[in-house]
Amino acid sequence: MPVPRNADLSLLIDAARTAGEIATGYFRAAPEVWEKSDGQGPVTEADLHVNRQLSADLQAARPDYGWLSEETEDGESRQATERQFIIDPIDGTRAFIEGNKDWAHSLAIAEHGEVIAAVVYLPERDALYAAAKGAGASLNGAPIHAASNRQMERATVLSSKLNVKPEYWTNVCPPFKRTFRSSLAYRMALVAEGRFDGMLTLRPTWEWDVAAGALLVAEAGGHATDQRGQPARFNNRHPQVNGMVAAGGIHKDLIEALA
Incomplete structure (x- = not known):
């Protein structure tokens, strides 16, 4: 039986908070930075540490899910899975390096091409956005709604x-x-x-x-x-x-x- 979407969402929320604890330890603390090949931008030791922890925790919890992450070499095995983690350990790495608070952990689970659970977490802004397919979206537990303006x-x-x-x-x-x-x-x-x-x-x-x-x-x-x-x-x-x-x-x- 497939894992309920709310259970997958709870897993992502816990993982995002763990990622936030790791990343904030490096934030504004002069983390080591490297430039990726092919002009793909910078990566820091914080990105890599967060990626390792997320990979360990999430894949241990859902060993049958595929894995796609910005900081992990991609392979074909994920294509054969029913569900996949789609992860950006730190989105906005340049902001992170500059000491700007506008960086986030982006965690999603997809099934048959559609995302069914998602979290975007900004630890420095204490903002945790979450959604499960068919259950609405929230910010720190309160429902949120897109703007209706048409002008x-x-x-x-x-x-x-x-x-x-x-x-x-x-x-x-x-x-x-x-x-x-x-x-x-x-x-x-x-x-x-x-x-x-x-x-x-x-x-x-x-x-x-x-x-x-x-x-x-x-x-x-x-x-x-x-x-x-x-x-x-x-x-x-x-x-x-x-x-x-x-x-x-x-x-x-x-x-x-x-x-």
Whole structure:
């Protein structure tokens, strides 16, 4: 019998809190930093320590689940499993290195391409976002809901400067106000919370950056799709999705405006 989704969610919550205890021990303590190959950005000893602990704890608890993590070499074995962990030990590593609080642990479990349990945890902000498929989304135990605003002129969207370039839009970029947070997972959590109307990233996007956030947004009543408006599917052989557009009431208009 499959493990109930609420049991999987409880497992992720406990694991996220453990990850937070480890990471905060390195935060603003000059952790060792390396640059990954192929321009993939920095990694710290905190990322690696958190990854080791999550791998040990989660795979011991669910040995039949596949494993996909930013800090673990990928293999084909996960494709043969019914459920998979999709993990970013620290999302927003550059913020972590700079001493900025906007970094997160992003933990998800997928089944048949869909995320069924998810946690995004920001220890330095004492913010734990959680969702199980069909059970709604919460922040520190309280229900959250995506924004219902449908007026682009009043919308605030989390995005990098790159995504507002004219070539990404059919005519011109809609007149939303752009703002930014380092962590993609945190951006999606903020959309789920209704603090921002939407977020977008218009490049091939690693699954571990957006898997947890996609369920948070959906369970908060919003929409999280690729940049063509198609449902994002996870546990792909090459673990990327075609960008991500997550929003409440403005989602349809954002998709229609994209080139």
